[in-house]
Amino acid sequence: MSKTTKKTSGLSQDKNWWRQAAIYQIYPRSFADSNGDGIGDIKGITSRIPYLKSLAIDAVWLSPFYPSALADGGYDVDDYRDVDPKLGTLADFDEMLAGLHKEGIRVFVDIVPNHSSNLHEWFKEALAAKPGSKARERYIFRDGKGANGELPPSDWVSHFAPSSWTHESTFGGKNNQWFLHWFAPEQPDFNWENREVQKDFLKTLKFWSDRGVDGFRIDVAHGLAKDLSEPFRSMPVHEGLEQRGNKGKGIWGDRNEVFAIYKEWRKLFNQYDPPRVAVAEAFVHPERLPLYASTKTLGQCFDFRFIETPFEAHAYKVATKEAIELAQKNKSSCTWTLSNHDQIRHATKMGLNPAVNRRSWMLSNGTSHPLDKESGTANALAASIYILGLPGSTYMYQGEELGLHEVTDIPESEIQDPQYLRNLKVDKGRDGCRVPLPWTASGSSFGFGSGGAHLPQPKWFADYAVEVEEKDESSPLAIYRKALSLRKELQTKEEIKWHKTTDISVLHYSRPNGWNVIINFRAENYQMPKGELLLSTRPVVNGKIPAGTTVWFKKK
Numbered sequence: 001m002s003k004t005t006k007k008t009s010g011l012s013q014d015k016n017w018w019r020q021a022a023i024y025q026i027y028p029r030s031f032a033d034s035n036g037d038g039i040g041d042i043k044g045i046t047s048r049i050p051y052l053k054s055l056a057i058d059a060v061w062l063s064p065f066y067p068s069a070l071a072d073g074g075y076d077v078d079d080y081r082d083v084d085p086k087l088g089t090l091a092d093f094d095e096m097l098a099g100l101h102k103e104g105i106r107v108f109v110d111i112v113p114n115h116s117s118n119l120h121e122w123f124k125e126a127l128a129a130k131p132g133s134k135a136r137e138r139y140i141f142r143d144g145k146g147a148n149g150e151l152p153p154s155d156w157v158s159h160f161a162p163s164s165w166t167h168e169s170t171f172g173g174k175n176n177q178w179f180l181h182w183f184a185p186e187q188p189d190f191n192w193e194n195r196e197v198q199k200d201f202l203k204t205l206k207f208w209s210d211r212g213v214d215g216f217r218i219d220v221a222h223g224l225a226k227d228l229s230e231p232f233r234s235m236p237v238h239e240g241l242e243q244r245g246n247k248g249k250g251i252w253g254d255r256n257e258v259f260a261i262y263k264e265w266r267k268l269f270n271q272y273d274p275p276r277v278a279v280a281e282a283f284v285h286p287e288r289l290p291l292y293a294s295t296k297t298l299g300q301c302f303d304f305r306f307i308e309t310p311f312e313a314h315a316y317k318v319a320t321k322e323a324i325e326l327a328q329k330n331k332s333s334c335t336w337t338l339s340n341h342d343q344i345r346h347a348t349k350m351g352l353n354p355a356v357n358r359r360s361w362m363l364s365n366g367t368s369h370p371l372d373k374e375s376g377t378a379n380a381l382a383a384s385i386y387i388l389g390l391p392g393s394t395y396m397y398q399g400e401e402l403g404l405h406e407v408t409d410i411p412e413s414e415i416q417d418p419q420y421l422r423n424l425k426v427d428k429g430r431d432g433c434r435v436p437l438p439w440t441a442s443g444s445s446f447g448f449g450s451g452g453a454h455l456p457q458p459k460w461f462a463d464y465a466v467e468v469e470e471k472d473e474s475s476p477l478a479i480y481r482k483a484l485s486l487r488k489e490l491q492t493k494e495e496i497k498w499h500k501t502t503d504i505s506v507l508h509y510s511r512p513n514g515w516n517v518i519i520n521f522r523a524e525n526y527q528m529p530k531g532e533l534l535l536s537t538r539p540v541v542n543g544k545i546p547a548g549t550t551v552w553f554k555k556k
């Protein structure tokens with residue numbers, strides 16, 4: 001294949017653009033709706049390019065927009081090389097891509113290689129085919145146990161449904177076999193030992209790369225290789241981090257064979273100019289992250305540690321140091337992230353007493369314990385501005401720039417997420433962070449579109465609307481904008497130096513060009529050292545940094 005140089009109007013040709021990029025995650029169905037059907041779409045994203053530009057981000061990452069029956073919010077893909085007709089067309093995609101590129105914003109798409117949907121052509125073909133056929137070999141079909149094959153082939157537990165095996169008759173198959181799915185039954189796992197599957201994903205990656213897509217976020221990147229030797233090993237509880245990374249020999253997570261797949265992908269990525277980039281979503285032991293982030297494999301791997309790091313100085317310092325060391329080991333760069341479409345929004349987490357069991361709190365519709373929204377938003381902003389100063393790239397999630405909170409009281413009848421619907425209803429699920437964004441303070445769906453919204457938006461969304469925050473220079477939006485654009489000027493060598501502070505609940509670091517960052521977690525007031533104040537998440541009066549505040553300043 002020849003090198004592809006796309007029309008890259010506003011884009012730099014720097015091969016290392018991704019190392020310190022700010023990447024904004026768009027959940028397309030909840031970002032902006034151009035046709036009033038209540039579902040966000042590609043044209044909606046295009047219409048908001050000026051907004052994206054105003055954020056001074058380097059790239060957007062789009063969660064799946066492919067045809068899907070939405071058994072898992074689009075992570076159940078019917079066709080990897082198309083756009084869901086409810087969201088638009090490939091032509092709309094190209095138009096969006098060109099528009100973003102023109103403004104210097106690159107684009108990541110989400111690749112879901114562990115499983116397709118049950119409506120994918122291949123799965124339909126497999127169901128109609130006989131055991132042992134070529135069509136069934138693309139997935140993981142097995143005979144059941146018991147006298148008549150009436151029991152699942154193994155005790156493996158799935159992430160959503162109790163068993164990770166579903167009898168094919170559920171979807172109309174007539175051969176008395178079972179198929180494997182790590183997630184919902186509507187998400188049958190591919191057989192990655194099958195060359196046809198491997199080749200088809202190369203085709204998909206090439207399809208999007210040729211269109212000009214700059215990067216890929218790889219869903220469940222640790223899941224593709226599985227130990228399918230029989231008799232099956234036992235996994236009566238869902239394989240967690242503790243079992244995973246058994247030196248690369250777990251049952252279905254983080255097995256060493258997975259890297260051969262990514263090495264082949266890397267060869268493809270490197271045929272483009274600049275090379276296509278990828279970031280792995282891999283829930284593995286931290287020491288295994290570098291294997292996914294290697295220059296020979298995907299190049300970057302999400303380090304999710306800040307999602308659960310308590311808002312506290314010592315914990316932040318340890319997490320920062322460890323993440324930087326890990327990335328350096330591998331010549332990769334850090335991947336800071338506080339929120340995404342699978343997590344309770346970090347403004348909400350930070351407004352809750354840390355002792356509260358969040359899962360129960362969510363199941364009580366957010367009523368069992370008080371939420372201090374104001375301090376949640378302020379602390380979340382301080383945390384975000386702290387990580388935006390660090391070397392490496394930041395992956396942020398739509399709405400966090402508004403300080404938006406989780407919607408905790410979505411009625412059961414409106415919940416879409418299988419994590420609630422399938423998981424014996426012991427977990428409220430992830431819809432609360434996927435509610436369509438408020439753009440205006442009024443209107444049927446707060447400016448999301450001219451119709452309604454596919455998940456109910458609470459009244460308080462009005463206070464967080466883009467339109468409202470744009471008028472307030474102390475709003476989270478104004479501060480994010482300022483930080484993201486300043487960051488471009490301040491970015492320098494991927495180095496950090498820690499400075500002593502006079503209070504243990506304050507951290508201070510600097511970057512090589514005199515850019516300093518102080519975060520005050522709890523000290524009543526902390527005296528800012530001499531320097532030029534560039535930014536603060538709460539007002540600094542007479543050099544005093546209040547608790548729950550981050551400041552950026554420059555030392556002369």
Ligand code: BGC
Nearest residue numbers: 072075112183219220281342
């Ligand atoms: C995605 C989830 C999805 C799961 C299955 C994840 O890691 O981020 O939203 O439910 O993969 O595809």
